Amino acid sequence: MSSKDNFEDETAAEVPAEQKDSFRSFVATLAQFSGDLSSLTCPSFLLSSTSLLEYSQYWGDHPKLFASISKGKTPEERLLNATRWFISTLYGSYTSRSTTAGMEKKPYNPILGEQYFAKWTGDEETGDTILKAEQVSHHPPIMGFHVENKKAGVILEGHCGQKSRFAMPAGIDVSQTGHAILTLPEFEEHYLVTLPSLNLRGMVTGRPYVELSGTTYIVSSTGLLTTIDYSTKGYFSGERHSFKATLKPIDGGNVIYTAQGLWSGASNYTDVKKNETNLFFDSDSEKSVPPEIKPQSEMGPLESHKLWANVTSAINAKDYAAASKEKSLIEEAQRGLAKTRKENGETQADALQVFDLVTEDDDETGKAFASLKQQLIDAVGIKAIKEDDTKPHWRLRSA
Numbered sequence: 001m002s003s004k005d006n007f008e009d010e011t012a013a014e015v016p017a018e019q020k021d022s023f024r025s026f027v028a029t030l031a032q033f034s035g036d037l038s039s040l041t042c043p044s045f046l047l048s049s050t051s052l053l054e055y056s057q058y059w060g061d062h063p064k065l066f067a068s069i070s071k072g073k074t075p076e077e078r079l080l081n082a083t084r085w086f087i088s089t090l091y092g093s094y095t096s097r098s099t100t101a102g103m104e105k106k107p108y109n110p111i112l113g114e115q116y117f118a119k120w121t122g123d124e125e126t127g128d129t130i131l132k133a134e135q136v137s138h139h140p141p142i143m144g145f146h147v148e149n150k151k152a153g154v155i156l157e158g159h160c161g162q163k164s165r166f167a168m169p170a171g172i173d174v175s176q177t178g179h180a181i182l183t184l185p186e187f188e189e190h191y192l193v194t195l196p197s198l199n200l201r202g203m204v205t206g207r208p209y210v211e212l213s214g215t216t217y218i219v220s221s222t223g224l225l226t227t228i229d230y231s232t233k234g235y236f237s238g239e240r241h242s243f244k245a246t247l248k249p250i251d252g253g254n255v256i257y258t259a260q261g262l263w264s265g266a267s268n269y270t271d272v273k274k275n276e277t278n279l280f281f282d283s284d285s286e287k288s289v290p291p292e293i294k295p296q297s298e299m300g301p302l303e304s305h306k307l308w309a310n311v312t313s314a315i316n317a318k319d320y321a322a323a324s325k326e327k328s329l330i331e332e333a334q335r336g337l338a339k340t341r342k343e344n345g346e347t348q349a350d351a352l353q354v355f356d357l358v359t360e361d362d363d364e365t366g367k368a369f370a371s372l373k374q375q376l377i378d379a380v381g382i383k384a385i386k387e388d389d390t391k392p393h394w395r396l397r398s399a
Contacts, residue, residue, distance in 0.1 A: 046208075047323065048097065048105035049312040051304040053116045055107065056133040056145040058092040059156055059180075061288035063120040063129040065281075067152035070184050075222035076256050079247055080269070082182055082191055082218055083226045083259065084281055087243070090263040091283040094198065094210045095241065104200065104208040108308055108327070110135035110143065111334050113351045116304045118291035127151025131291065134354040136394045137161070138334070142178065144355040144394035155183040157365060159394055160195060167199070174198035177386045181365050181372075190365070192219040192372035194385050199232055211240065212263065217384055219372045225250035225379060230263070241265070250379050302353070355394040366393045 060066060065085040072078030097104055112135055120129040129149045136144040142161040148154070158180035167173040175197055182191035197214040212230040219225050228245040241264040247257040254272070259280045261267025269280040299306040307330070314323035341350065349357040360366035376384050 042106045046106050047311075047315055047327075048107045049308075049315045050107050051110050051114065051116070051308055052107040052141075053110040053114050053133055053135055053143050053304050055093060056116060056143060056147075057118050057131060057291050058089050058288075059145065059147050060118065060120055060129050060131050060291060061092040062088040062286065063122055063149070063289055064126050066129055066147070066154055066156075067122065067126045067149045069182065070153045070186060075187075075189070075220060075224060076247070078184065078187070078189065079191070079218065079220045079222070079224045079226060080257050082193075082220075083228070083245060083247065083257075084269075086193060086218060087228075087245075087259070087263055087267065087281050088283070088286070090196075090212070091265075092288050094196075094212060095264045096288070104202075104210050108311065109141060110138075110304070111302075111307070111330065112136075112138040112338075112348055113302055113353060114304055114307060115300065115302045115354055118293055120289055120291055122149070122151070132354055132396060134352060134394075136352055136355050136357070137348050137392075138338075139348075140177075142392075142394075145180075146355075146396040153184060153186045155185070156180055157183075157395065158193070159392075162198075171202075172200040174200065175386060179369065179373075179385060179387070181369055183365065183368075188221075190221045190368040190372060192217070192369060192376065192385075194218075194376075196230060212243075215384075217376055217380070219250065219376045221368065221372060223250055224248070224256075225376070227380075243267070245269075250375055352394075352397075354397060356397050358393050358395050360393055363393055363395060365395065369393070 062085065065081070065088050069078060069081045069085055072081045114135040116131070116133040118131040122128050127149050128151070129147065131145065131147050133143055133145040136142050136159060140161050140163070142159050144159045145157065147156040158178060160176060160178040162174050162176055164172050164174045176195035178195060180193040180195075182193060183189070194216045196212045196216045199211040199213050200208050201211060202208045211232040213232050214230060216228045216230075217225060224247065226245055226247045228243055231242045232240065239262060241262050242260070243263045244260040245258065246255050248255045256273070257269055257271060259267055259269035261280065265284060266282040267280040268277050270277045293305065296306050296309065301307065310326040311323050311330070314320070314326055337351070341347070358366065360370055373385055373387075
């Protein structure tokens with residue numbers, strides 16, 4: 001049997017018959033492409049009916065855990081709570097779509113200035129959690145986000161971008177740039193959260209899925225550090241999606257807590273001093289809380305659900321030709337707006353309505369980031385965090 005026959009057998013069950021030629025061409029282009037893959041056009045049947053900007057909602061998947069960060073009585077407990085909350089965001093962010101839809105699909109590339117707003121209504125103890133997100137850059141693609149629970153006194157703000165490249169034998173490796181900063185005003189504490197690297201596998205079979213690899217960190221301004229190591233092959237537990245975390249002083253010293261298990265399932269943590277082990281987080285039993293989104297009729301033209309409505313309708317109807325046409329209309333309009341901005345001497349920042357572009361040295365959160373970043377680099381090396389050399393930051397615009 002030829003390699004071509006093998007390919008057809010592998011893709012037959014996953015790729016619509018009318019899309020196989022398009023899919024073969026896409027995979028061939030991937031293998032030959034050099035550079036960032038974000039500029040490539042993906043076959044419509046591999047498109048998700050969701051904008052990438054909407055992925056910012058996964059920061060709030062577990063609003064009670066987000067609110068609980070400030071409930072810790074000591075700096076160690078607060079960092080442990082922050083680590084638990086962070087682990088709880090991973091299932092929704094990176095594997096929930098494979099679980100529910102059977103495969104990972106490519107989200108829409110957000111347009112510059114695209115907006116997404118969500119809310120999680122809490123009880124008297126928890127309080128409400130509010131998310132505001134905006135695509136703050138198109139070249140390179142970067143989203144800005146701000147999540148806040150005023151009652152609990154927890155603020156998360158930051159930005160995220162992706163740089164992707166083809167990885168043999170048939171996958172895509174995604175390096176996430178950017179970071180998040182957690183702030184607890186009551187304690188005057190800041191936490192720098194770095195972002196994991198992604199490995200998209202299963203491209204040849206037409207059934208992509210995401211794995212996490214490498215190491216991420218949560219650095220506290222109290223001098224504590226959580227280190228989280230990810231395994232794509234079950235090195236720690238014999239299962240995919242496993243992780244191992246340690247919490248200890250950033251300048252050395254004894255480990256205070258450890259946690260390990262599956263970021264897509266159950267994990268346990270151990271209080272090393274007490275030698276006590278308990279459940280850390282379980283995505284199967286602790287289901288995510290869907291955000292509240294206002295009706296599409298009340299949305300502005302740049303809000304994700306309204307902006308991509310025609311594309312989404314076509315994809316849901318499996319009318320991939322119509323989806324491609326509607327998507328092209330949006331993209332052509334954006335190219336026209338970009339040309340006009342250039343002619344008028346405007347920058348991408350001039351198109352934003354929700355966030356402002358700020359410099360690191362003139363922003364209090366930016367100053368906290370710079371300090372925590374340097375502490376992290378001093379502790380584990382320069383590769384611990386991936387940032388744009390121009391040091392851009394975006395902050396929620398004042399009302």
